[in-house]
Amino acid sequence: MSKQEVNMSLWGDRVNSQLASLNVKTLGRVGVLLGGRSGEREISLLSGNGVLDALCSKGVDAHGFDTGLRCPTELAKEKFDRVFISLHGRFGEDGTIQGLLELLNLPYTGSGVLASALAIDKIATKQIWLSNGLSTPEFEELTATSDWNTVVQHLGLPLIVKPAHEGSSLGLTKVKSVDELPAAYQLAAGLDKKVIAETCIVGDELTCPLVGQGDTAEALPVIKIIPPQANYDFHNKYFSDETQYLCPTGLAPEVNARVQNLALAAYKTLGCRTWGRADVMLDQKTGEPYLLEMNTSPGMTSHSLVPMAAKAAGVNYADLVLWLLSQTLQQKEGATR
Numbered sequence: 001m002s003k004q005e006v007n008m009s010l011w012g013d014r015v016n017s018q019l020a021s022l023n024v025k026t027l028g029r030v031g032v033l034l035g036g037r038s039g040e041r042e043i044s045l046l047s048g049n050g051v052l053d054a055l056c057s058k059g060v061d062a063h064g065f066d067t068g069l070r071c072p073t074e075l076a077k078e079k080f081d082r083v084f085i086s087l088h089g090r091f092g093e094d095g096t097i098q099g100l101l102e103l104l105n106l107p108y109t110g111s112g113v114l115a116s117a118l119a120i121d122k123i124a125t126k127q128i129w130l131s132n133g134l135s136t137p138e139f140e141e142l143t144a145t146s147d148w149n150t151v152v153q154h155l156g157l158p159l160i161v162k163p164a165h166e167g168s169s170l171g172l173t174k175v176k177s178v179d180e181l182p183a184a185y186q187l188a189a190g191l192d193k194k195v196i197a198e199t200c201i202v203g204d205e206l207t208c209p210l211v212g213q214g215d216t217a218e219a220l221p222v223i224k225i226i227p228p229q230a231n232y233d234f235h236n237k238y239f240s241d242e243t244q245y246l247c248p249t250g251l252a253p254e255v256n257a258r259v260q261n262l263a264l265a266a267y268k269t270l271g272c273r274t275w276g277r278a279d280v281m282l283d284q285k286t287g288e289p290y291l292l293e294m295n296t297s298p299g300m301t302s303h304s305l306v307p308m309a310a311k312a313a314g315v316n317y318a319d320l321v322l323w324l325l326s327q328t329l330q331q332k333e334g335a336t337r
Contacts, residue, residue, distance in 0.1 A: 011211070011218055015323045022326055024059045028081025030325065033097065035066035038089030039191065040172045047300040054321040055084070067092065072100055079273030082107040082328045084321070085297055090165055093297040094120040099206035107328035111296040115271040118293040122164045122196050125270065129291055132269045134262065136291040137281075139198035144189070148181040151197055158200040161185060163192030174200060203284035207248065208263035209298065209306040213273035219260035220309035224249035246310045255282070259289045260264070266291050274327050277306055 017318055032055065034048020035041055048064060055062035067087060075083075081100065085108055087093060093110075095117035101108045111119065115316035118124050119177060129136050141164070152159070162172040165261065171191040173184035181197075188195040204225070209220040226244040263278035272294065279292040298306045300321070311319040 001329055011220070012310075015315050015319065018326065019323055020324070024322070026329065027060055027325060029079060030055060030060055030062040031065045031075065031078055031080035031083040032062055032086055033065050033067055033083055033092070034086045035068040035085040035226055036089070036092040037068045037088070038091055038093075038127055039166060040088035041068055043299055043301060044086055044088045044092065046302075047088065047304070050212060050300050050302070050317070051084055051086050051321050054318040055325065057318055058322045060322070061327070072097065074317070075106070076104055077101070080106060082325070084109045085326050086300060088297055088299065089170075090120065093295075094165065107331040108273050108327060109324050111270075111272045111276065115273065117295050118166050118270050119272065119276070119296045121194075123194060125294060126198075128269055129266055132265070134266055134269065135288060137199040137201055139196055142185050142188075142195040142249050143196050144185070146185070148178050151181065152178045155197055155199045158202075159197050160200050161190045161195065161197045164194035164196045165192050187265065201281035201283050201290050204249075204251070204282040206259055206280045206282055206289070207277055207305050208259055208280060209275065209277045209309040210263060210267040210272070211275050214268065217225055217264060217268055217272075219264045219267075220306070221247050221312045222249050222251075222256045222259050223247045223305050223308055224251065225305075243303075245308055251282075255287070255289075261292060266294055272292055272296055275306065275324055 002053060019316040032048050032052045034044050036044050052062055065075065083106055085092065085097065087097060091097065093116060095113040098108065098113045102113060118128065118289050123141055126136050126139055140151065142151065142161065158174050158176045160172065161175055163170065171188040173187055175181055175184050178243050185195055205225040206222055207225060208222045210217060210222060212218050224246040226246065227244040259280055263280060266278050267276050275298065277298040281290045281292060283290060298304065300307065307317045307320055315323065
């Protein structure tokens with residue numbers, strides 16, 4: 001058994017031990033925030049309902065709260081003691097709802113205001129990673145007046161164009177010729193004021209879930225993603241049964257360890273907490289891992305990746321959800337989150 005496998009087995013044992021001594025009554029009345037107003041609303045509803053069902057199955061007094069249908073200020077009237085954030089994208093994963101919860105003094109799952117705001121912004125995230133010596137594909141911000149030929153000269157082909165604040169591959173285009181750049185930009189710009197282009201790394205697509213905070217943060221098992229036709233788009237992420245997920249990855253232990261170390265450094269550098277998921281590409285030519293983005297409110301659907309990694313570490317879906325919620329017990333009243 002590798003060192004990483006031993007560590008994950010120990011993490012699973014710790015989680016199960018902590019849950020065995022947890023009195024769910026101490027969690028009080030729990031709100032599960034779901035739905036929202038972003039382009040990922042559909043996925044948020046799937047994630048949130050899964051989380052809600054899991055908490056209820058564990059005896060938690062949990063209630064759904066759709067921030068896309070109800071005014072978030074109604075949260076105060078619900079008298080929740082804490083909330084599980086199952087929102088994805090803007091108005092849920094970008095620090096806005098986190099700021100409101102801070103004002104209401106409501107403990108919540110996931111990263112705080114600053115880390116959430118940074119991680120949702122792919123440009124800011126890359127700047128921070130690069131300043132800390134972490135590998136990520138070369139990039140530049142696009143505008144309507146960008147010189148497309150210069151962009152290609154800088155980043156090469158193929159390249160990736162995507163909105164800077166969207167997830168789930170929304171508005172993403174793999175550009176194979178300079179003539180395709182204007183349309184790719186328009187597609188992304190239709191979803192976001194900021195558009196990013198980055199060098200396309202060809203190779204294995206990997207993801208690494210992360211848990212904890214600061215010095216206690218840990219990387220869960222790496223997952224290798226094999227989508228049909230190498231196209232991991234919105235459909236293949238959430239609805240297709242053709243996408244393959246390998247955990248263990250089948251890669252050499254030292255490669256998995258490098259990916260985990262890189263993902264963990266990326267997580268800590270942004271100041272994330274509770275949980276997250278780093279998406280990584282492994283360059284087929286050099287074998288080097290490159291960070292793509294950090295998700296601070298990962299999906300919890302039937303096709304989601306964090307539950308897969310947790311299962312490989314010995315923690316089932318319902319126990320993972322309960323453990324994540326229990327981490328809010330550590331958030332002290334009035335403390336900066």
